[in-house]
Amino acid sequence: MFVLTIDQRGSTGDRDRVPELISELRVLTDPAGGAAFERSVGDEVQGVLADPGAVVDAALHALRSGRWYVGIGVGHVVLPPGASSREGSGAGFVAARRAVEAAKAAAPLVPLSVVSGAMGTDAGGTPAGDEGVRACANAEAVLRLLGRLVHERTEAQWRVVDALRRLGPDRHGRQKQVAGELGITEQSVSRTLVRSGWQEEWAARPAAAMLLEYARTRIVGPGGASDAGG
Structure with a gap:
């Protein structure tokens, strides 16, 4: 399982943005097998995802505005069916707490961290999760690159990217539609997409997801078994 703990940056000098983020993340993500995003404490949001x-969707959405620290814990989760994330326990939650604290300490880097929730020893008796830790570090590196890309995108670039995304998964040949919707030329849409790094982002998203999934399969849970089941 993956536990995300997302904390608002500079909350003492800003309004409470938690309800807005929760609404956005619930549209973006399906909590099937986990727990929907909700306020955990203060200006912090937490959710449990299986996918x-x-x-990746949730993390990059939070990083887009630059207003959030994102911690991702990978590991075993105990979560009764239908329970909220506040009722959950397990190494994945501990790892998510460590991850968000690491994200806060990451300045001036992209404020995201991925932490392994490995426990015990593996079948060979070596400390648990060495490979899982490396896999989490690799996932973190790719997500930080993507996070910088989405955070540095300008408002004008986001207008084009968001318009294209609203058209659905089949984006081939849709630049003309975007141009008509926004009242700009098709050439402007094309140039903006190139400058925004949109193609690179969507090409790399599956790689980030693959690295997270690999980390999940390599992390040792209770009993010394790989935490492949959650």
């Missing part, structure tokens, strides 16, 4: 692609 690594949804983790």
Whole structure:
């Protein structure tokens, strides 16, 4: 499982943005097998996801505004069916707490961290999770690159990117439609997409998800088994 703990940056000098983020993340992600995003404490949001692609979606959405620290914990989760994330326990939650604290300490880097929730020893008796730790570090590196890309995108670039995304998964040949919707030329749409790094982002998202999933399969849970089941 993947536990995301997302904390608002500079909350003492800003309004409470938690309800807005929760609404946005609930549209983006399907909590099937996990727990929907909700306020955990203060200006903090937490959710449990089974799908690594949804983790990537949630993390990059939070990083887009630059207003959030994002911690991703990978590991065993105990969560009764239908329970909220506040009722959950397990190494994945501990790892998510460590991850968000690491994200806060990451300045001036992209404020995201991925932490392994490995426990015990593996079948060979070596400390648990060495490979899982490396896999989490690799996932973190790719997500930080993507996070910088989405955070540095200008408002004008986001207008074009968001318009294209609203057209659905089949984006081939849709630049003309975007141009008509926004009242700009098709050439402007094309140039903006190139400058925004949109193609690179969407090409790399599956790689980030694959690395998260690999980390999940390599992390040792209770009993010394790989935490492949959550």
